[in-house]
Amino acid sequence: MANKKVNKKDIAKLLNQWRQQFTVLAPSKENGVAQMAEWDGKDTSFLDWYRNTVIPPKASFLPPMEEMFRFQKDKEGYHIELPPTNEHKQLIFGIRPCDARAMTILDMTFEEAYQDPYYLSRRKNAVLVGLGCTNPCESCFCTSMGVSPTESTNVDLMLTDIGDQFLIEVVTDKGKELIAKASGLKEATKDDEAKAKETKETSYNKITRKLDTEGIVDKLQASFDDEGFWEQTAAKCISCGICTLLCPTCYCFDINDELVRGEGTRFRSWDSCGFPVYTKMPMENPRLEKWRRVRQKVCHKFEFYPMTFNVIACTGCGRCIRLCPVNWDITQVLESVPVKTGVRK
Amino acid sequence: MEQKLRQEAKALLEQGKVDWIIGFEPGSLKFTTTPLITKDKNDADRLVINPFIVNNLADFLPEIKGRVGIVAKGCDSRSIVSLIQDNKVVREDVVILAVPCPGIIDLSKVERLVGKDRDELDDVTREGDKVIIKVNGKKKEFPVTEVLFDHCLACELPTPQEYDILLGEPRPPAPNLEVSGKDIENLKGLTPEQRWEFWGNELSRCIRCYACRNVCPACYCQRCFVEETEPQWVMPVPRWQDNLLFQIVRNIHVAGRCTDCGECERVCPVNIPLRSLTREMYDMVDELFHFKAGMDKEALPLMTHYEQEEAEDFFR
Amino acid sequence: MTATDISHRKKFFALGNVYLPHIVVIEKIIEETPGVRTFHFNFKDKKLGKEFSFESGQFGQYSVFGIGEAPFCISSSPTRRDHLEFTAQRVGRVTNALHRLGAGAELGFRGPYGNSFPLDFLKSKNLVFVGGGIGLAPLRSLIWNVIDNRNKYKKIDIIYGARSPADLCFKYDLDAWGKDKTVNMVTTVDKGDDTWKGKVGVVPKILEEVAPSAREAVAIVCGPPIMIRFTFPVLEKLGFTPKQMLTTLEKRMKCGIGKCGRCNIGNIYVCRDGPVFSYAQIKNFVSSEY
Amino acid sequence: MKQKTEWKPKLVGFLCKWCSYAGADLAGISRKKYPANLRIIKVPCSGRVDPLFILKALRLGFDGVLVSGCHPGECHYQTGNYRARRRIAITKRFLEYLGVEPQRIQASWVSASEGGKFTKVVDDVTKELKEAGPNQLFSERRGDGTKTKARSKGTTRARQS
Numbered sequence A: 001m002a003n004k005k006v007n008k009k010d011i012a013k014l015l016n017q018w019r020q021q022f023t024v025l026a027p028s029k030e031n032g033v034a035q036m037a038e039w040d041g042k043d044t045s046f047l048d049w050y051r052n053t054v055i056p057p058k059a060s061f062l063p064p065m066e067e068m069f070r071f072q073k074d075k076e077g078y079h080i081e082l083p084p085t086n087e088h089k090q091l092i093f094g095i096r097p098c099d100a101r102a103m104t105i106l107d108m109t110f111e112e113a114y115q116d117p118y119y120l121s122r123r124k125n126a127v128l129v130g131l132g133c134t135n136p137c138e139s140c141f142c143t144s145m146g147v148s149p150t151e152s153t154n155v156d157l158m159l160t161d162i163g164d165q166f167l168i169e170v171v172t173d174k175g176k177e178l179i180a181k182a183s184g185l186k187e188a189t190k191d192d193e194a195k196a197k198e199t200k201e202t203s204y205n206k207i208t209r210k211l212d213t214e215g216i217v218d219k220l221q222a223s224f225d226d227e228g229f230w231e232q233t234a235a236k237c238i239s240c241g242i243c244t245l246l247c248p249t250c251y252c253f254d255i256n257d258e259l260v261r262g263e264g265t266r267f268r269s270w271d272s273c274g275f276p277v278y279t280k281m282p283m284e285n286p287r288l289e290k291w292r293r294v295r296q297k298v299c300h301k302f303e304f305y306p307m308t309f310n311v312i313a314c315t316g317c318g319r320c321i322r323l324c325p326v327n328w329d330i331t332q333v334l335e336s337v338p339v340k341t342g343v344r345k
Numbered sequence B: 001m002e003q004k005l006r007q008e009a010k011a012l013l014e015q016g017k018v019d020w021i022i023g024f025e026p027g028s029l030k031f032t033t034t035p036l037i038t039k040d041k042n043d044a045d046r047l048v049i050n051p052f053i054v055n056n057l058a059d060f061l062p063e064i065k066g067r068v069g070i071v072a073k074g075c076d077s078r079s080i081v082s083l084i085q086d087n088k089v090v091r092e093d094v095v096i097l098a099v100p101c102p103g104i105i106d107l108s109k110v111e112r113l114v115g116k117d118r119d120e121l122d123d124v125t126r127e128g129d130k131v132i133i134k135v136n137g138k139k140k141e142f143p144v145t146e147v148l149f150d151h152c153l154a155c156e157l158p159t160p161q162e163y164d165i166l167l168g169e170p171r172p173p174a175p176n177l178e179v180s181g182k183d184i185e186n187l188k189g190l191t192p193e194q195r196w197e198f199w200g201n202e203l204s205r206c207i208r209c210y211a212c213r214n215v216c217p218a219c220y221c222q223r224c225f226v227e228e229t230e231p232q233w234v235m236p237v238p239r240w241q242d243n244l245l246f247q248i249v250r251n252i253h254v255a256g257r258c259t260d261c262g263e264c265e266r267v268c269p270v271n272i273p274l275r276s277l278t279r280e281m282y283d284m285v286d287e288l289f290h291f292k293a294g295m296d297k298e299a300l301p302l303m304t305h306y307e308q309e310e311a312e313d314f315f316r
Numbered sequence C: 001m002t003a004t005d006i007s008h009r010k011k012f013f014a015l016g017n018v019y020l021p022h023i024v025v026i027e028k029i030i031e032e033t034p035g036v037r038t039f040h041f042n043f044k045d046k047k048l049g050k051e052f053s054f055e056s057g058q059f060g061q062y063s064v065f066g067i068g069e070a071p072f073c074i075s076s077s078p079t080r081r082d083h084l085e086f087t088a089q090r091v092g093r094v095t096n097a098l099h100r101l102g103a104g105a106e107l108g109f110r111g112p113y114g115n116s117f118p119l120d121f122l123k124s125k126n127l128v129f130v131g132g133g134i135g136l137a138p139l140r141s142l143i144w145n146v147i148d149n150r151n152k153y154k155k156i157d158i159i160y161g162a163r164s165p166a167d168l169c170f171k172y173d174l175d176a177w178g179k180d181k182t183v184n185m186v187t188t189v190d191k192g193d194d195t196w197k198g199k200v201g202v203v204p205k206i207l208e209e210v211a212p213s214a215r216e217a218v219a220i221v222c223g224p225p226i227m228i229r230f231t232f233p234v235l236e237k238l239g240f241t242p243k244q245m246l247t248t249l250e251k252r253m254k255c256g257i258g259k260c261g262r263c264n265i266g267n268i269y270v271c272r273d274g275p276v277f278s279y280a281q282i283k284n285f286v287s288s289e290y
Numbered sequence D: 001m002k003q004k005t006e007w008k009p010k011l012v013g014f015l016c017k018w019c020s021y022a023g024a025d026l027a028g029i030s031r032k033k034y035p036a037n038l039r040i041i042k043v044p045c046s047g048r049v050d051p052l053f054i055l056k057a058l059r060l061g062f063d064g065v066l067v068s069g070c071h072p073g074e075c076h077y078q079t080g081n082y083r084a085r086r087r088i089a090i091t092k093r094f095l096e097y098l099g100v101e102p103q104r105i106q107a108s109w110v111s112a113s114e115g116g117k118f119t120k121v122v123d124d125v126t127k128e129l130k131e132a133g134p135n136q137l138f139s140e141r142r143g144d145g146t147k148t149k150a151r152s153k154g155t156t157r158a159r160q161s
Helices: A008-019 A097-111 A117-124 A173-180 A190-206 A216-223 A227-234 A290-309 A319-323 A330-335 B002-014 B041-046 B057-063 B074-085 B107-114 B182-188 B192-203 B240-253 B263-267 B275-289 C046-051 C093-100 C133-148 C171-179 C203-210 C225-237 C279-284 D020-029 D051-059 D080-098 D115-132
Strands: A004-007 A023-030 A033-038 A065-074 A077-081 A090-095 A127-131 A157-161 A165-170 A253-260 A263-270 B020-026 B033-038 B068-072 B094-098 B123-127 B130-135 B138-143 C022-033 C036-043 C059-064 C068-073 C084-089 C106-113 C126-132 C156-162 C183-189 C217-222 C245-248 C276-278 D011-016 D038-043 D064-069 D105-109
Touching: A004 A008, A008 A023, A008 A090, A008 A165, A033 A090, A077 C022, A077 C106, A090 A097, A097 A117, A097 A127, A097 A290, A127 A173, A157 A173, A157 A190, A165 A173, A165 A190, A216 A290, A227 A290, A253 C068, A290 A330, A319 A330, B002 B020, B002 B041, B002 B068, B002 B094, B020 B041, B020 B057, B033 B041, B033 B057, B057 B068, B057 B074, B068 B074, B074 B094, B107 B130, B182 B275, B192 B240, B192 D080, B240 B275, B240 D051, B240 D080, B263 B275, B275 D080, C036 C046, C036 C093, C036 C106, C059 C093, C068 C084, C068 C093, C068 C133, C084 C093, C084 C133, C126 C133, C126 C203, C126 C225, C133 C156, C133 C171, C133 C217, C156 C203, C171 C183, C183 C203, C203 C225, C217 C225, C225 C245, C245 C279, C276 C279, D011 D020, D011 D115, D020 D038, D020 D064, D020 D115, D051 D064, D051 D080, D064 D080, D064 D115, D080 D105, D105 D115
Parallel strands: A023 A090, A090 A127, A127 A157, B020 B068, B068 B094, C126 C156, C126 C217, C156 C183, C217 C245, D011 D038, D011 D064, D064 D105
Antiparallel strands: A004 A165, A023 A033, A065 A077, A065 A263, A157 A165, A253 A263, B020 B033, B123 B130, B130 B138, C022 C036, C022 C106, C036 C084, C059 C068, C059 C106, C245 C276
């Protein structure tokens, strides 16, 4: 399908058309915290201020907390009931390429072996409309992680800024359907395509933070038992959950029950490998020391995930760097991994 | 000041007077610094003092083994004193390198002032009572009070009282409580229902990352009540009721140890105005018990001490 | 390695949702030692009970509704299916709640999860079981399995120990195996009492004394981590190769299916890729955090 | 004739075992009537009461919390009640600042011989709690982040990216 274009001032119109069928989520900034929230039908000011969200879009698929099921006890014993299914379809408008790639990375875990019904049903019903970055942050390093700030790989439709308009690339069949149902779009001209190409190149070059991940798996493997290195790396970490909870590719979760006056609920909620209680068993804790937890965080993304899925679980969105209370910088850490010859053991 | 700090730090390590130096080094983003925790005397040359040394380094003291030379602004020094009072830190094991602090620049305020994100700014410099912000090649000048952290505006102790080495000239305190206390005053103007709703709203954004707790030097418990499972006091899910319960009890638990360093509010990734809780508690403790955390090394900790007659009005 | 292929594993999900538990009923509770109880249970829905199958070494996630879930291996043998069993030590939130329950109480159960002891590999071999304390639970499932198919296996040695005579679990089994002429049963305690007539000494030491031959043998080890770590070197001394040593590991688990993230050792998830591992595998783990 | 049952506040009382708990006992023995809406939790000393207990009781839906210990100077452990006084004082004031009705946090000194005083305390507290009404602090009807716009100060650019 040929590419389309839309006037920036017609974005509200376009979103309202999609709103007939979808719950449209768009960048929103209540209380100063940017996140994907249900679009109000009017406000498109995010087109001016939006760079990326604080809360990653994974929250729409793996929410900070969700009901897994409810349970009740009566004379016959316990009864289990699934929460009312959330069949409504989500359209995420404006997802950045780094975060879209993160969704693809999360899919691997949730589809692998046992399927995760909660995540996958939301994922199946959702469409992602990407919006290319033209003003990336200082902390962004997507290009080092194999993601271009304007790439269309992991979305259904991709928008690229071409001045007063957006060029719309139709990426998937879902995207095709979206376009088919939308009016007011024009065919993109050769000139538009050229402009988009230019935007993409300019944006790409705006990413200045670089990280060399060549051979990172081997490097980390060789340094895994280098306690001194990990202790030094972890020294300033305060073991909070910001970098993990707000990471678009982190998915670890906790499961907890609550029983209130005979009505029970089992919740799933975000959890972090940075917390000491995360691995705590009654008698022992394999990751009691801070450096072990920091090592787990780094290695899970850059060593274990590649070993299992052949892809690094980091997209260079830079949230962990921007939001860290102590400016613990993953790019610096990875660059300081000692180069060791010979494989461990 | 920076040069002196580097020399002193290096000398302390060289002479074996300390095992560790904790200070600040340049961060990886514009206008940031990052804690430097080192045993290596060569690292001393990386130490900096500038208007962006945000962290309260006292937070690291209880977990570090050995003797420590620590860079401390006034507020940090109060946290250190508080830790000494609580027997979490031994006075003889710390060498306090005191920084007379003219206030730290709150980049969020700068962003709001100029309508740009911090990484879009060319430069932010302080010159006396002014701050000069360069954006798109243009210079803008503001009174520095417009960009300092609220807790800095309220600062009662710019220069540490308790120190071993003083870096630079002491600065007298000049708290501006009117400006720094505006948020709390506004809140007090609301009805109780509105206030409760306000806090419920604010805490509904909490993701339970516990950065506020972990960055707090007063929160040094090995195991926090939120992590207890027998009984489970608070559900470990980010739901506003449980978030609020956590935050209320955390505030009560650090009453008398909170020095109003403002770190909890600064680090909150979802902008919960936590200082409007901590500062009110700080003032309340002062009003009821005439106690200010970390001001007097000899004072007994607030909750281990009492007067015969105090705060009795509501007892039946 | 890539993620473990689980396509051959039986999927026994409630409503097709891997996280939903089935309801099971506690039929009987046996006090093994102070603080350790074995729970006999069956599916509330008898039909489901018939459909359910598992293998020795697999585990389940058990819910005390309103309190939470905890993983325990199924400690009964698949060859004895009038009921299922698991054994729990009272150590945390869920196990405290479990110990407050009586017969007739309902639990949630999901599983079976994890891999199992490789019966094909064990066939026609001499088997050396080395257990300590409550670590006998997963071994016990296999031991009964093997005894019920006695002609498929050769010699059986069982070396089991606990801190004191009072801490010995499954005394009824120990008795039965002691009487079984086809089994060499050795029981030991770290510290005996007036009535104790068995061996005294920690398990690795007694293992060295008993000195089972490594020829065509496999050792299956389970106990507290400290015992496991000291047992492997003894076995190596006796001539066992890392491939001839099996164990089952324990970690904190929430999901049981390799998603929630906490039970990993390197890129291995104990819940999904284990819990049964050979020492050869463990030695190859990128992490020494086992 | 049908009568609408009057709403009775649920009150939890943390009573020191050396004094107030015995006082409550005495009130019971001497058949003094006090409202049956009080759930008593015996504590070794009023100083044992962590403000967390108070908050947890409110979270669970109790309409009020009463902490009762020995008169100043009479603590079995010398200073427990003084420490309790500091804690409860800041808890009460702090919660008031947050918008909690002040009636919900109550404290008293009741000795083992003051059965009558105990009855009166419970009566008075109950009356005050009736004024305050049912505790809906943690119910979804209030403070639901999705329904109302907050007046937060973090308005414009902070943390947008």
